[in-house]
Amino acid sequence: MTGVRLNEEDRNHMKANKILTGAVLLVAGTLGLSACSGGSGGTNADGKVEMTLWQNSTTGPGQQFWKDAIAAFEKENPNVTITMQSVQNEDMDGKLQTALNAGDAPDIFLQRGGGKLAAMVQAGQLMDLTDKIGDTAKSEISDGSFKAETYQDKVWAMPLAVLPSGFWYSSDLFTKAGITTPPTTITDLESAVGKLKSAGVAPIALGAKDAWPAAHWYYNFALRECSAQTIEKTGDTKDFSDGCWLKAAEDLNDFAATQPFNDGFLTTSAQQGAGSSAGLVANHQAAMELMGAWDPGVIASLTPDEKPLPDLAWFPFPELSGGQGEPGSMMGGVDGYSCSVKAPKECADFLNFIASADQQKAYYAAFSAPPVNKTAQAAVKEPYLQEVLAAYNKAPFVSQWLDTVLGQNVGNALNVAVVDLLAGKSNPQQMIQSVTDAAKKG
Amino acid sequence: MSLRETSVAVTDPETDLAQHGGGGVTPPPPTPRRRPRGLGWAGRFEIALLVGPALIMFLGFVIFPVAMAAYYGFFRWQGYGTPTDFVGLQNYVTILTDPTFLEALGHNGFIVIASIVLQGPVAVLLALLLNRRMRGQSLIRVLIFVPYVIAEVVVGTGFGLMLQTQGAVNGLLENWGLGALAHDWISDPAIAIWTLMAILTWKYVGFAVILFLAGLQGIPEELYEAAALDGAGYWQTHWRITLPLLAPTLRIWAFLSIIGALQLFDLVYIIWGQYVASTAGTSTMATYMVVNGRNAGNFGFGNAVAVVIFVISLVVALIYQRFVLRRDTAGAITEGKKTR
Amino acid sequence: MSALTVDTPVSTATVATAGHRGRGPRRTKERLPWGSPLVYFIALVVIALMLAPVLYIIIGGFRSNSQITVDPAGWPDPWNVQNYLNVLTGPQFWRQVLNSIIAAGATTAGVVALGLMASYVIARYPFRGRGALYALFAAGLMFPITVAITPLYIVIRDLGLMNSLAGIILPQIAFALPTTIIILVPFLRAIPDEIQEAAFIDGCSRLGFFWRMVLPLSVPGVITVGILAFIGSWNSYLLPLFILNNEASFTLPLGVQAFSSQYSVDTAKVLAFTSLSMLPALLFFSLFERRIVGGLTGAVKG
Numbered sequence A: 001m002t003g004v005r006l007n008e009e010d011r012n013h014m015k016a017n018k019i020l021t022g023a024v025l026l027v028a029g030t031l032g033l034s035a036c037s038g039g040s041g042g043t044n045a046d047g048k049v050e051m052t053l054w055q056n057s058t059t060g061p062g063q064q065f066w067k068d069a070i071a072a073f074e075k076e077n078p079n080v081t082i083t084m085q086s087v088q089n090e091d092m093d094g095k096l097q098t099a100l101n102a103g104d105a106p107d108i109f110l111q112r113g114g115g116k117l118a119a120m121v122q123a124g125q126l127m128d129l130t131d132k133i134g135d136t137a138k139s140e141i142s143d144g145s146f147k148a149e150t151y152q153d154k155v156w157a158m159p160l161a162v163l164p165s166g167f168w169y170s171s172d173l174f175t176k177a178g179i180t181t182p183p184t185t186i187t188d189l190e191s192a193v194g195k196l197k198s199a200g201v202a203p204i205a206l207g208a209k210d211a212w213p214a215a216h217w218y219y220n221f222a223l224r225e226c227s228a229q230t231i232e233k234t235g236d237t238k239d240f241s242d243g244c245w246l247k248a249a250e251d252l253n254d255f256a257a258t259q260p261f262n263d264g265f266l267t268t269s270a271q272q273g274a275g276s277s278a279g280l281v282a283n284h285q286a287a288m289e290l291m292g293a294w295d296p297g298v299i300a301s302l303t304p305d306e307k308p309l310p311d312l313a314w315f316p317f318p319e320l321s322g323g324q325g326e327p328g329s330m331m332g333g334v335d336g337y338s339c340s341v342k343a344p345k346e347c348a349d350f351l352n353f354i355a356s357a358d359q360q361k362a363y364y365a366a367f368s369a370p371p372v373n374k375t376a377q378a379a380v381k382e383p384y385l386q387e388v389l390a391a392y393n394k395a396p397f398v399s400q401w402l403d404t405v406l407g408q409n410v411g412n413a414l415n416v417a418v419v420d421l422l423a424g425k426s427n428p429q430q431m432i433q434s435v436t437d438a439a440k441k442g
Numbered sequence B: 001m002s003l004r005e006t007s008v009a010v011t012d013p014e015t016d017l018a019q020h021g022g023g024g025v026t027p028p029p030p031t032p033r034r035r036p037r038g039l040g041w042a043g044r045f046e047i048a049l050l051v052g053p054a055l056i057m058f059l060g061f062v063i064f065p066v067a068m069a070a071y072y073g074f075f076r077w078q079g080y081g082t083p084t085d086f087v088g089l090q091n092y093v094t095i096l097t098d099p100t101f102l103e104a105l106g107h108n109g110f111i112v113i114a115s116i117v118l119q120g121p122v123a124v125l126l127a128l129l130l131n132r133r134m135r136g137q138s139l140i141r142v143l144i145f146v147p148y149v150i151a152e153v154v155v156g157t158g159f160g161l162m163l164q165t166q167g168a169v170n171g172l173l174e175n176w177g178l179g180a181l182a183h184d185w186i187s188d189p190a191i192a193i194w195t196l197m198a199i200l201t202w203k204y205v206g207f208a209v210i211l212f213l214a215g216l217q218g219i220p221e222e223l224y225e226a227a228a229l230d231g232a233g234y235w236q237t238h239w240r241i242t243l244p245l246l247a248p249t250l251r252i253w254a255f256l257s258i259i260g261a262l263q264l265f266d267l268v269y270i271i272w273g274q275y276v277a278s279t280a281g282t283s284t285m286a287t288y289m290v291v292n293g294r295n296a297g298n299f300g301f302g303n304a305v306a307v308v309i310f311v312i313s314l315v316v317a318l319i320y321q322r323f324v325l326r327r328d329t330a331g332a333i334t335e336g337k338k339t340r
Numbered sequence C: 001m002s003a004l005t006v007d008t009p010v011s012t013a014t015v016a017t018a019g020h021r022g023r024g025p026r027r028t029k030e031r032l033p034w035g036s037p038l039v040y041f042i043a044l045v046v047i048a049l050m051l052a053p054v055l056y057i058i059i060g061g062f063r064s065n066s067q068i069t070v071d072p073a074g075w076p077d078p079w080n081v082q083n084y085l086n087v088l089t090g091p092q093f094w095r096q097v098l099n100s101i102i103a104a105g106a107t108t109a110g111v112v113a114l115g116l117m118a119s120y121v122i123a124r125y126p127f128r129g130r131g132a133l134y135a136l137f138a139a140g141l142m143f144p145i146t147v148a149i150t151p152l153y154i155v156i157r158d159l160g161l162m163n164s165l166a167g168i169i170l171p172q173i174a175f176a177l178p179t180t181i182i183i184l185v186p187f188l189r190a191i192p193d194e195i196q197e198a199a200f201i202d203g204c205s206r207l208g209f210f211w212r213m214v215l216p217l218s219v220p221g222v223i224t225v226g227i228l229a230f231i232g233s234w235n236s237y238l239l240p241l242f243i244l245n246n247e248a249s250f251t252l253p254l255g256v257q258a259f260s261s262q263y264s265v266d267t268a269k270v271l272a273f274t275s276l277s278m279l280p281a282l283l284f285f286s287l288f289e290r291r292i293v294g295g296l297t298g299a300v301k302g
Helices: A002-036 A060-076 A089-101 A114-122 A135-140 A143-148 A171-176 A186-198 A212-225 A228-237 A243-257 A277-282 A295-302 A346-354 A357-367 A383-394 A402-422 A428-438 B040-072 B090-097 B099-130 B137-149 B152-162 B168-175 B189-217 B221-229 B234-263 B266-280 B285-294 B299-329 C008-018 C037-060 C065-070 C082-089 C091-124 C130-142 C145-158 C166-189 C193-201 C206-217 C219-235 C238-243 C252-262 C267-300
Strands: A049-055 A080-086 A108-111 A157-164 A166-170 A202-204 A286-291 A312-315 A330-339
Touching (some): A049 A060, A049 A346, A060 A080, A060 A295, A060 A346, A089 B285, A108 A346, A114 A402, A143 A157, A143 A330, A157 A383, A166 A171, A166 A277, A171 A186, A171 A286, A186 A202, A186 A243, A212 A243, A212 A286, A243 A402, A243 A428, A277 A286, A277 A295, A330 A383, A346 A357, B040 B299, B040 C091, B040 C130, B040 C145, B040 C206, B090 B099, B099 B137, B099 B234, B099 B266, B099 B285, B099 C037, B137 B189, B137 C037, B152 B168, B152 B266, B152 C267, B189 B234, B189 C037, B221 B234, B234 B299, B266 B285, B285 B299, B285 C145, B299 C130, B299 C145, C037 C267, C082 C267, C091 C130, C091 C206, C091 C219, C091 C252, C091 C267, C130 C166, C145 C166, C219 C267
Antiparallel strands (some): A157 A330, A166 A286, A166 A312
8 A cells, every 4th residue: 555655754744743833833832922021011120111102193294203202201211211103093092992901001192082081091091190290281281181181080191282173275276266265154164165166176075984084074063053061961971862963963964965075085084195085185186174183284294295285274163053052162182192000100201291392392393283282382383273273262162072072982883873974874863863872882 | 314334323314514512412323333342441531632632722712702702792891891781682682673783784695695696607617617628727727716815904905995986996997988987986885885796706706616626527527428429518518417516516615605705804894994884885794793892892792793693604504504515414424434 | 525545645636737527547747738719718818807906916016106196007107116125124024924924834733733633533533422523613613703803802811812923823723623624524534444444453553543644644634724724824814903902913914904004195105015915825825826726626526
């Protein structure tokens, strides 16, 4: 039988294979286990402190800002090493949640605030910073900004930038279409849309693929229709039975019926690539978009020469008649950074460091976004950013982004429901219903 | 049922492959077949030694998570600490009454059927066409198989870029003067599901062709020669001889295809993203699970969805095994001796 | 389902190389005739369709981002190797390749070893509960990683294996066992009992029989199973997505996704990375193509 003669060689072959198998498993196991020791840092025996930082800027100046800030901090604190990981904005929340769940969280990370902050605090994941905020920080940063990072009377994150929502538009395209003043009411906005369409320009860029840009429209309509108390109450109860929520959905539905958005807005992302909504504005393929105050920086990275858009301008979300919201209210988030509960105390030092005036000036320069530090705010040059700050400072009520306020479960569901509405898949009643239903899942 | 007298059936030959709990375990009937007497302690030890590691891994990483999923599915739980908010069957009720889930289920059903209908005939025809000795045969087979080898993530990323409204496909159509045919391949609900089917076909038809080629190898030439002698035409021959003899292979392939379609996740998640999938009409049960479970922080709910998917897959598989695969495997497993 | 003769390796190779129908004597070194032009034409069309997207990805990497924005479907002009060079000289790509190799290699080794042992028992040991054991493993097919991921993630987390390759290797082995066992059991069962009898008469124990005779005979099946396990692990995305959060431990599919998110501004760069990440799989496939296709042939052959 030929089989028998094959045996000897094959047997040795098999034996060798088994040994190799065992070796590979051993190596893999060792490597695997050693990789295991990654994750949140700590103080080593020789006094060296290692920390990890997760931030959401993956391109150019933003990334550079963090690298420089880390280098500067490490220079002042030679025993500290900080490793930075850039996580794409859309992936950030999911990854952070997973890491927090796994007990494997980074030491310093982006904090959105609102319900998401509350969930983290309830799970005991954050370091209480109330007593660790430096005096300079307290004096140079407004209370309002700290309020956004406060839960149960304690401060859980250092605010860095105030990023209210508004329209970022190309004044050249507006002039070309014959629009002389920015719209102040929704009716004005609709007629502006009409003029832009006649001029052959996509009026409004919308990155609905990422869901939250579409939802921003709803948040703003809700801000106009609902009173401040209603908004805050719903944030706690997740109850949308107040009529103003439905009315806001109907307003959005009516506005969307005028077809103001760019072609294919359902697969347009917000910030990724020249085909994103920010990219469209950056390349003058759309006239405006409703976005938070980080937009100038994003747009600048997407222009052909990667410099800020020269004709960029800003106007706040128009007013609506008959709504219960106070005119001038703004929807906007505060970007801040938190320390993980397991982080070493140097984490709080780092937060104080980046909140200092010089670092804040660098932040503003890198991101083209309004810093929270008042000394740094004085250095803001761009007219559009100055307008943003002015509007923010005189706003009677500022709400965080509604999806942040409502927490990840209901927030996500709200975002998706808005996209469904804009895609024509549901009507306003169904939209409100699906958000109410979402509360059952979590 | 062809009960062989020489069988060493430890289970009732009627027992199906996937039947749980060893319901048909009966002591082996006395047979005239020679085999080592009894099993003894040495035998049992050997069994434990050989099966042990696999069993431990399997129980630990497959069965145990199933059980845990069932357990967590009874809670509302954000994933931190241990679950404390017991809600009984509430999660399951929510899932089964959620229109989004039912839509996703419908999509899965469509994909299951469309995959078989689209890939099957095409693959059979291709296999018939290529099943002849000719030069370049190996090369052709290899090249057809290439899409199967590439990771779904890679396929998804590549196609995602190509199918954008400003992407290569529309660009190519414009270059050829067919700009009118340019569509929103990804987010148009009327088209998206067909785009998905096209990508799936592209990726998996090669696998089907190779399987069928292999199956065709097992059909004796003599049958074709006899048919030719009897004057049978091309299609007649294939309808009467090839298809029936290829049937076992077809059934196995269909089974793999069905299971794959029920589990579909990577491609849809990469190309359509978590939000667009449901608007575009390409969401699957698995994307629903990730979007409403992990991404929303609802770990109890997510586990419940996992259990639902499991039960659905199991039911489908059992039905398929019992009614379709039965004939092929009745002999293979439950009997100790194979014919040549 | 599978009927094997003792000289299985030979006959499988026969089928794979000569590709004739039925079972005839092995014909070596025969010049195959040309097929009809129609067949070649259809084959060409099919292959063009199969390869076009792959080629698009590869060629796209040679363009620059502005080229792609201006003309999405055009030819590179000029040919730009910068993107490929950047990827190849950067640390990310190679580290991810290494991680993927380790994960896939260890998975394959584990699957083959454990699967073979378990299949042998199910195939050739007579004992009660054998059918139940087989059914248990087969049921695992119904619970793929996609579905198991949420509870599995919790298990891995509680074992402290997050962010480690062991955290993906061990589950991958476990999840590859059902397919492996389903393929190997008929394979092993088909080894004629006469050989076993002869071995026992010669004083060989069951284990010895396994070691000396079954292993060599099962090589074709093992190779098929091994290759399937390797490809499965190499391409796996969902499990690493949940388990590996730390960039340093990313495997290649995860790396592709992360890279495409991070550099989404630069389509050309993403295409370069994507096409390079296809290469290892394609290389592996072309090396083992005969075995893969032949192995599938052997597994299905009636």
